[in-house]
Amino acid sequence: MSDSGLDLMTGGGDPSGDDGRSNRSNGRRRAEKPARKPWARWILVLVVLLALVFGAYTAYGKVQTYFNGPEDFPGPGTGSVTVEIPEGAGGQSIANILEDEGVVQTAEAFYQLSLVDDRFQAIQAGFYELQEEMSSDGAMAILSDRSNRVEGKVTIPEGARVDQVVEIVSSGTDISAEELQASLDDPSSIGLPDIAGGNPEGYLFPATYTVEPGANAESLLSQMVAKTVAVEQDLDIEARARALGYSAKEMLTVASILEYEANQDEDYAKVARVLYNRLDDGMPLQLDSTVSYVSGRKGDVFTTPEERNAESAYNTYANAGLPPGPIGSPGEKTIEAALNPADGDWLFFVAVNLETGDTVFSDTFAQHNVAVAQLQEYCQTAPDGVCG
Known part of the structure; x- marks a missing residue:
């Protein structure tokens, strides 16, 4: 036999190419990567597609809003809803209230209008009678007109006595005679001055008073007493009376x-x-x-x-x-x-x-x-x- 034969047996190595090294390493077989399942690949593709579609839809909505403005009812609206605008409410707060009450379709529509419409500056706190599904412009027109405020008015004439005040207020507002009398029987609750001796006669100042929805006897009578006290101070009654004895x-x-x-x-x-x-x-x-x-x-x-x-x-x-x-x-x-x-x-x-x-x-x-x-x-x- 030739030397080449010996070389084949001792040094030629394994034809597989591992140079005679065993497939085992430290007595363990090398771990093989599992094959990727076909359906997992499709799920990943679907997730990516959904993300792309959602992003495109969102972008389209923003583009539409940019060019066409926020969604808004065409108006003029239907039904009736009483809305309260709180003292100090800003444009966003009013817009949110209108959307919550179903007056406008989106708060954003009214808010954007409030930023560019001078009428917004005329809106005052109070109660307003609006309709559902109004356009933002229609809602702005009503809210910016002071005469649209929902309010009752009672006029107490000069010389009116307590029993007449009770009759006028109870017949012209939702405040009952019983509520009025209960407040009159509690002088401190309406701010009656000590000099009155607990008797409100003469201290319910004659004037026209605005009665907001939800006003109660105590708040209205307190206004009347406060008006009397204010007039006394304006006219300097105490000092001038003293001068007359x-x-x-x-x-x-x-x-x-x-x-x-x-x-x-x-x-x-x-x-x-x-x-x-x-x-x-x-x-x-x-x-x-x-x-x-x-x-x-x-x-x-x-x-x-x-x-x-x-x-x-x-x-x-x-x-x-x-x-x-x-x-x-x-x-x-x-x-x-x-x-x-x-x-x-x-x-x-x-x-x-x-x-x-x-x-x-x-x-x-x-x-x-x-x-x-x-x-x-x-x-x-x-x-x-x-x-x-």
């Missing part, structure tokens, strides 16, 4: 009497002077208005002998001095007249024409009797019901 409460009492005893603005200060002159002279005021406050008489300016003889601290025929408190809610004109009475020596006054309110002021009782005769003559020809 009276208290602030007595000034409100005089002013409340003027509401019933005078019928023309120019007579308020004159009647005030008559009251002060009689008080200075120790004369009883002899006012039918204070007597009828207790008797509840309505419809005319007179009283009966029985009413004038009734026992009451408000009976100014039987008692000297002012009654213990106001007999109604005085307005600013009568308060000012009480603080700034006219100059004169009058001790008497009487209206001689109950339709026009013409009043005669007299220094003496004899002069007063002449004026009373004028009134009696007038009543003989006056229309039915005017003189009782």
Whole structure:
């Protein structure tokens, strides 16, 4: 045999190419990678495709929004919905409220409009009656117009008494008479000043009040009391009353009497002077208005002998001095007249024409009797019901 044969046996190596090394390593067979399953590859492809589709859709939506704007109802809307715009609400907050209430299709539509529409600056806090599925422009038109606010209004006239205030408010709002009375019975809850002695008479200022939906008795009555207190401060009642020798409460009492005893603005200060002159002279005021406050008489300016003889601290025929408190809610004109009475020596006054309110002021009782005769003559020809 040749040497080449020996080489084949000893050094030529294995034809497989591993140079005679075994397929085993440290006695273990090398791990083989498992073959990838075909369905896994398809799942991966599907996930990638879905991601691409979603991304394309999102991008398309953004492009559409950019060029066409956010989705918005065409309007004008249907049905009715009351929406509250809170104090200090910004454009995004209002937009969110409108979307939540179903007024606009998307908050973004209204918000984007609020950024470029000057009408937005006119929107005030309050309640508004809108419709569902309105366009953002339509909603903006309503919200920016102050006259569209949903609100009730009650007007308390000068001279109104507590029972009249209760009747006016309960008949003109959703606040019941029982709720009003409960608040009136708790003076501290409505901010009644200590000087009132727990009696709200005269402290429910006559004015027109806005009553928002959901307002309660306590909040409304508190406004009335606060208005009285504010007017007292504006007119400096306490100091000016002291200069006349009276208290602030007595000034409100005089002013409340003027509401019933005078019928023309120019007579308020004159009647005030008559009251002060009689008080200075120790004369009883002899006012039918204070007597009828207790008797509840309505419809005319007179009283009966029985009413004038009734026992009451408000009976100014039987008692000297002012009654213990106001007999109604005085307005600013009568308060000012009480603080700034006219100059004169009058001790008497009487209206001689109950339709026009013409009043005669007299220094003496004899002069007063002449004026009373004028009134009696007038009543003989006056229309039915005017003189009782």
